[in-house]
Amino acid sequence: GNSVTQMEGPVTLSEEAFLTINCTYTATGYPSLFWYVQYPGEGLQLLLKATKADDKGSNKGFEATYRKETTSFHLEKGSVQVSDSAVYFCALSPRRGYQKVTFGTGTKLQVIP
């Protein structure tokens, strides 16, 4: 079956530091890939997505590139802010059939001033 593995947290960074959160996946076919963010006490918000190999998703300074050869979708940001503190989930869904989303376990990011 499909699965997503992401680096364990928590990750603690100083403001303006560079962020990388690693994510690899196992899936049949060519899934769509997503990063979702969850702020404390809230639901999930889509951060960015990519639907085919070599696509780069980007939003709010975050980027991730769909790497089919390494089955990876690492999240990066050049300069984090305190307001980026949240839990980040890597996820995938099949491009055909019903839209079950498979999530990783989440990586908590804490940015300190």
Add this chain to the structure above:
Amino acid sequence: ETGVTQSPTHLIKTRGQQVTLRCSSQSGHNTVSWYQQALGQGPQFIFQYYREEENGRGNFPPRFSGLQFPNYSSELNVNALELDDSALYLCASYPNGANTEAFFGQGTRLTVV
């Protein structure tokens, strides 16, 4: 365009009781999925409804059941509650089709005591 709304936001139930959670999907979305997110974990797929029919189910026992109504709103019912059912329950909606991302509600926090 309204987003996905869930009710109630918080709920406390006693072991053995039954609970019903509600979800109003985003306007124009005919597919609804439910997820269970235990503390510190990623969301786990429970089931999905498309046009009032269940068309996908995760690894959850039959005491987890659901409904979708003609206006595409949905309910999640859990019978014979167990302590391990304590979690954040998330509803997601999307228009049917490939490569469409899920739009999540804020969730219902269920505590079973």
